[in-house]
Amino acid sequence: MDRYEWVRRVESNARTYAATFESVFEVGSGLRLKDSTGRDILDCLCCAGALPLGHNHPEVKSAVVEFIDSGHVQQVLDLITPAKYDFIEQLYGVLPPAFAAQSKIHFCSPSGSDAVEAAMKLTRIATQRQPIIAFHGAYHGMTGAALGAMGNLGPKSRGMSAGQNVHFAPYPYTFRCPFGSDGSQTDKLSLAYLDTILSDPESGVPCPAAVIVEVVQGEGGCIPVSDYWLRSLRELTKHYQIPLIVDEVQSGFGRTGTMFAFERAGIVPDVLVLSKALGGGFPLAVVMYHESLDVWSRGMHAGTFRGNQIAMVSGKKTMEIIQRDHLAANARSQGEGLVAGLRDLAQTYPELGDVRGRGLMVGVEVVKPGATTGASEPDGELATRIKLAAFEHGLLIETGGRHGAVMRFLPPLNISESDVGEILSRFESALTSTVRRKELSYVA
Numbered sequence: 001m002d003r004y005e006w007v008r009r010v011e012s013n014a015r016t017y018a019a020t021f022e023s024v025f026e027v028g029s030g031l032r033l034k035d036s037t038g039r040d041i042l043d044c045l046c047c048a049g050a051l052p053l054g055h056n057h058p059e060v061k062s063a064v065v066e067f068i069d070s071g072h073v074q075q076v077l078d079l080i081t082p083a084k085y086d087f088i089e090q091l092y093g094v095l096p097p098a099f100a101a102q103s104k105i106h107f108c109s110p111s112g113s114d115a116v117e118a119a120m121k122l123t124r125i126a127t128q129r130q131p132i133i134a135f136h137g138a139y140h141g142m143t144g145a146a147l148g149a150m151g152n153l154g155p156k157s158r159g160m161s162a163g164q165n166v167h168f169a170p171y172p173y174t175f176r177c178p179f180g181s182d183g184s185q186t187d188k189l190s191l192a193y194l195d196t197i198l199s200d201p202e203s204g205v206p207c208p209a210a211v212i213v214e215v216v217q218g219e220g221g222c223i224p225v226s227d228y229w230l231r232s233l234r235e236l237t238k239h240y241q242i243p244l245i246v247d248e249v250q251s252g253f254g255r256t257g258t259m260f261a262f263e264r265a266g267i268v269p270d271v272l273v274l275s276k277a278l279g280g281g282f283p284l285a286v287v288m289y290h291e292s293l294d295v296w297s298r299g300m301h302a303g304t305f306r307g308n309q310i311a312m313v314s315g316k317k318t319m320e321i322i323q324r325d326h327l328a329a330n331a332r333s334q335g336e337g338l339v340a341g342l343r344d345l346a347q348t349y350p351e352l353g354d355v356r357g358r359g360l361m362v363g364v365e366v367v368k369p370g371a372t373t374g375a376s377e378p379d380g381e382l383a384t385r386i387k388l389a390a391f392e393h394g395l396l397i398e399t400g401g402r403h404g405a406v407m408r409f410l411p412p413l414n415i416s417e418s419d420v421g422e423i424l425s426r427f428e429s430a431l432t433s434t435v436r437r438k439e440l441s442y443v444a
């Protein structure tokens with residue numbers, strides 16, 4: 001038996017990307033990957049956004065190799081080391097001063113999910129309240145409390161999230177307004193609804209320990225909130241004295257065109273959750289929060305692998321490069337180019353019902369065209385076929401969102417205009433072949 005076939009046989013049914021993209025991936029450089037057959041693939045998945053500089057950035061690689069050669073300790077629980085000091089100093093340096101000035105940091109086990117667990121635990125301890133308010137479409141991770149705050153019911157089936165004490169409010173998803181408006185009223189209605197939940201003594205929702213939000217929902221279908229909505233959410237949560245947790249696991253570090261997505265609205269969250277790009281491709285996760293919340297005691301959120309020094313070295317170097325090379329601005333301008341190109345394609349292909357995003361967090365919602373009122377029905381089946389065709393044409397993109405109908409682009413932040421052109425051209429080839437196939441099958 002082929003050795004890769006053997007891996008496929010022994011790997012779990014719950015595997016994800018490996019079940020879709022059956023190649024064997026070998027080498028990578030920046031945006032580009034090569035599989036074992038030597039095929040050139042443009043990686044717009046980038047480890048779900050955890051590779052902000054793409055694969056094997058030479059400066060990050062050198063910093064890591066030099067560190068390994070130096071004899072410095074590599075794993076130390078949460079003990080203090082020079083690498084940890086440098087990393088924390090760099091992280092505080094890229095945060096908005098209004099947030100950094102009064103923030104504490106806690107190192108978590110190295111996944112976004114664990115940092116979300118920590119954020120929820122922290123706010124529950126600090127407020128002595130249990131409920132959490134999360135949003136429809138939210139994705140905060142796969143562990144107990146984080147899974148409880150997930151909108152997608154799929155992974156929560158069979159009682160997996162029982163007893164998590166999470167209440168869900170409608171997210172301002174303007175393309176499919178949860179209140180049935182044409183999108184123009186979505187922000188206001190969603191805020192009014194939240195206000196009602198929090199103020200009505202008979203809403204059935206007790207005052208929560210926290211509200212947790214993604215500024216751009218990633219897995220939920222690449223949906224950004226408006227600055228107005230985020231500012232109003234901040235005001236509401238302040239008014240009711242509820243800590244606001246902003247989950248920037250996916251949107252942080254330049255991805256959306258600013259260093260952190262919340263900065264655009266000029267708000268300051270109480271709690272910030274960071275992972276993915278934080279370690280520059282190596283596993284690392286932290287929760288940062290206003291010092292007034294720091295009332296938990298020693299050992300309340302521990303874990304063995306919270307001191308991954310290689311990730312700290314790589315994360316520090318990655319933050320330096322993002323700042324030095326103005327990669328948030330690059331993400332903004334290349335993202336605009338990508339969105340413009342995709343919108344051009346949407347003129348020709350009505351199946352591309354909505355093109356949206358912020359910076360280089362871009363999504364295309366695939367629909368069954370022809371609705372006379374409101375948004376057309378999502379077409380997750382066609383989105384999957386386009387994704388597979390894209391892969392055949394050397395473009396790695398994932399689907400997500402409601403009914404799996406959103407094609408998500410998360411390329412490295414340092415891509416160029418010509419990279420964007422190449423991504424668009426491969427996507428168009430995928431689209432042409434897929435839609436043509438669909439028409440042929442209608443004929444048959």
Ligand SMILES: Cc1ncc(COP(=O)(O)O)c(C=O)c1O
Nearest residue numbers: 111112113139140141218249250
């Ligand atoms: C916004 C957000 N929060 C949390 C997580 C969970 O992170 P991890 O997969 O590292 O546990 C993710 C993962 O995609 C995410 O996008």
